[in-house]
Amino acid sequence: MVVTPRTLIRWKRENRSIVALTAWDYASAKVLDEAGVDVLLVGDSLAQVVLGYETTLPLTLDEMLHHAKAVSRGVKRALVVVDLPFLTYQESPQQALRSAGRVLKETGASAVKLEGGYAAVVETVAFLVRAGIPVMGHVGLTPQSVHQLGYRKQGTTKEDESRLSSEVLALQEAGAFSIVLEHLDTTLATTISQKLSIPTIGIGAGNACDGQILVTHDLLGWSDRQPPFAKVYANLQDTITEAVRRYSDDVRGRRNCQ
């Protein structure tokens, strides 16, 4: 069975939790897909985790397309969602349509994700959905607004709480098929998840969300700095260092060839 945006909405009704992770290349996408991950996000954290930028802001649409194509080639079952990079959708709904259109036409992915829940983003989501493009929303900590928000937890004040509650409803109304809640107060994330008929995918937003996402490199212990909410399930950094040291010793001792 291939996972589609409609599958996720059905799973919310059936109370089946959604498993999501990031992927940026063919080899890892294939392994994650075969391991049964439901949603693979070609997230723009690519900029920091794999390309070494300080923030997600420098990432271009062409860089994203390059990685999204590789991911799609490795996937048979999971829903592939691609982040629209900073300033490839904020200018106007038409700019967003051109960017999202390239994602769907050129990469084989089925959906895009964009950040924010303010009125202009909601209008853009509605415009893309009308054009037949499935859209995942993303509120709470939105890394493309790092210079305004920083990386701190969101939804901790009364004003924030009521703004975010209206934004998620507006995104749902605009036709988003699911919404990422990032580093959000867990009580608020729980209330939002109960109120919406589309699934919430949490990252640092508590266990009551309809699914969870993590950056794969964080989960595997293969990133410079993991966020405080990331549960680490392996230590690939040490495993790789150890393997490379053994290889180096073998080469230097002329023992490498089998």
Ligand code: KIV
């Ligand atoms: O780019 C990203 O990694 C994200 C997270 C929600 C996983 O958007």
